[in-house]
Amino acid sequence: MVKKILPAGMAVLVAAGALAGCGTSETQGTASGAQNASAGGTSLVFADTQAPTSLDPTVSWNSWYTSRYGITETLYKLNMDLTPEPWLAESAEAVDGTTWRITLRDGVTFHNGKALDAQAVIDSWNYTIERNPRLNDLLFIDSMSADGLVLTVTTTKEVPAFTAALCEPLGGIIDVNAGTDLATQPVGTGPFIPESYEVKKQCVVRRYENYWGGLPKLESATFNIIADGSALAMAQQSGESNVSLTIPSNQLSLFENDPQYVVDGATGSRGQVVFLNFQNEWLQDVQVRKALSMCIDKENYASAINQDASDPATGLYPDFAPYGGADLQGYTFDTAAARQLLVDAGYTDTDGDGILEKDGRALELTLYTYPTKSELPLFGEAWVDAAREAGISLNLQTEAYDAIIERQRTKDFDLMLVSFTMCPTGDPQYFADIAFKTGGSSNYGGYSNAQVDALIEQLDSEFDTQTRYDLAKQIQQLILDDAGFIVIGHAKFTNVLDANITGCETNPSEYYLLTAETAVE
Numbered sequence: 001m002v003k004k005i006l007p008a009g010m011a012v013l014v015a016a017g018a019l020a021g022c023g024t025s026e027t028q029g030t031a032s033g034a035q036n037a038s039a040g041g042t043s044l045v046f047a048d049t050q051a052p053t054s055l056d057p058t059v060s061w062n063s064w065y066t067s068r069y070g071i072t073e074t075l076y077k078l079n080m081d082l083t084p085e086p087w088l089a090e091s092a093e094a095v096d097g098t099t100w101r102i103t104l105r106d107g108v109t110f111h112n113g114k115a116l117d118a119q120a121v122i123d124s125w126n127y128t129i130e131r132n133p134r135l136n137d138l139l140f141i142d143s144m145s146a147d148g149l150v151l152t153v154t155t156t157k158e159v160p161a162f163t164a165a166l167c168e169p170l171g172g173i174i175d176v177n178a179g180t181d182l183a184t185q186p187v188g189t190g191p192f193i194p195e196s197y198e199v200k201k202q203c204v205v206r207r208y209e210n211y212w213g214g215l216p217k218l219e220s221a222t223f224n225i226i227a228d229g230s231a232l233a234m235a236q237q238s239g240e241s242n243v244s245l246t247i248p249s250n251q252l253s254l255f256e257n258d259p260q261y262v263v264d265g266a267t268g269s270r271g272q273v274v275f276l277n278f279q280n281e282w283l284q285d286v287q288v289r290k291a292l293s294m295c296i297d298k299e300n301y302a303s304a305i306n307q308d309a310s311d312p313a314t315g316l317y318p319d320f321a322p323y324g325g326a327d328l329q330g331y332t333f334d335t336a337a338a339r340q341l342l343v344d345a346g347y348t349d350t351d352g353d354g355i356l357e358k359d360g361r362a363l364e365l366t367l368y369t370y371p372t373k374s375e376l377p378l379f380g381e382a383w384v385d386a387a388r389e390a391g392i393s394l395n396l397q398t399e400a401y402d403a404i405i406e407r408q409r410t411k412d413f414d415l416m417l418v419s420f421t422m423c424p425t426g427d428p429q430y431f432a433d434i435a436f437k438t439g440g441s442s443n444y445g446g447y448s449n450a451q452v453d454a455l456i457e458q459l460d461s462e463f464d465t466q467t468r469y470d471l472a473k474q475i476q477q478l479i480l481d482d483a484g485f486i487v488i489g490h491a492k493f494t495n496v497l498d499a500n501i502t503g504c505e506t507n508p509s510e511y512y513l514l515t516a517e518t519a520v521e
Contacts (some may be wrong), residue, residue: 030446054183063169070192072172072286074118086461118146138165249309265494274486294338338390356391428472
């Protein structure tokens with residue numbers, strides 16, 4: 001088979017490294033490679049650097065993993081062009097501006113044999129929204145009613161991106177009345193049933209014999225968590241793994257010219273995003289925020305530090321997107337100009353140590369990140385050095401991903417550098433609603449701009465495509481003027497597979513991996 005790298009473009013908007021919202025592990029799982037199994041089936045071993053906190057799809061970003069593992073499914077899914085298409089649903093019709101009629105696919109059953117109907121969707125969504133409000137940041141549900149396989153949803157406002165929002169794995173349907181422990185045994189509709197889960201170590205799934213899409217070709221699959229990029233590559237070379245996800249760029253040369261492997265990937269919208277905590281007094285000063293932005297050499301970070309495994313960002317969304325920031329006014333790397341900006345704002349170095357001060361206090365901030373996205377600490381180190389040239393003392397703290405999640409909850413950070421997918425439904429509304437908007441569920445730093453909020457409200461109700469793109473650009477420019485967020489670049493999502501594996505193509509989204517069609521030739 002021939003190596004394949006998907007080009008950047010609208011068709012690959014959301015492939016990437018791992019979510020803002022992906023759990024990680026520091027423990028390596030082990031298993032043998034593909035094995036012949038009973039009943040004519042086979043088993044494959046997948047390896048990833050990241051893992052969910054549990055298999056409960058209603059918690060955090062775990063649903064992205066249960067979707068990849070073939071456990072849960074949504075009413076709509078994104079195809080290879082990032083266009084929403086029916087999955088568990090047959091259709092979704094806009095009855096009027098705030099009413100949607102969804103007709104479900106007949107013959108779908110949960111893993112326990114219970115038939116999927118509209119009431120099961122209502123129960124699943126209500127349960128999820130109670131535990132994770134992010135779902136309603138997408139769907140804006142006001143009320144729901146069921147009539148057999150027909151689900152009627154009334155929204156609190158017009159939602160032009162409704163079918164795209166149905167693709168988000170958090171909306172995956174589970175039987176919440178099954179009585180199982182969601183952390184280890186969520187009952188979904190997918191081609192595979194969870195067999196076991198060891199937190200941050202390993203997940204094993206077996207095929208669902210009565211899957212609505214036909215008998216899955218694999219009998220089982222194992223997902224091992226290998227946090228170290230070098231160990232990930234070694235496991236693929238040794239045959240311990242058959243598919244390795246997000247292989248680090250410095251390991252790809254081991255596989256690119258070897259006919260035993262296929263290197264399959266895409267550039268996407270997963271941004272290296274800096275959240276700024278607006279409760280911090282220093283960060284309430286726009287000049288400090290601008291100076292920090294001017295201390296990031298985005299081009300060098302992408303090409304040299306990350307070895308071309310990401311593309312630099314001008315704005316906030318990917319430059320190649322039709323609503324991206326390529327033509328916006330961002331910040332040029334210039335530490336001398338950044339220092340002068342602060343001096344002009346009244347900051348001085350009274351003790352000659354190079355760090356600027358104001359009102360008797362040194363300009364000091366702490367930057368938090370995590371190591372399982374290997375580029376993040378490296379970016380942080382380079383930023384620390386450049387910021388010092390500008391007179392800002394940055395203290396870099398690298399912690400486990402779980403600790404970063406807790407800091408997001410408690411707001412206990414000054415600056416936070418994370419990997420976050422910016423437009424996972426192929427539409428700019430998603431990230432604007434959850435991160436840019438005042439009170440958004442992922443607006444960890446408490447950013448608030450009335451003009452931005454007003455434009456987001458327009459975006460959320462605008463049906464014209466070009467107008468939506470224009471609004472997204474206006475939102476970005478206002479935030480750039482504010483220096484309210486920093487996006488360093490957008491990652492390339494690259495998998496390495498044994499050459500005899502079929503039906504495991506890298507989707508431009510991060511939602512899908514193991515399917516009923518995944519097989520060994």
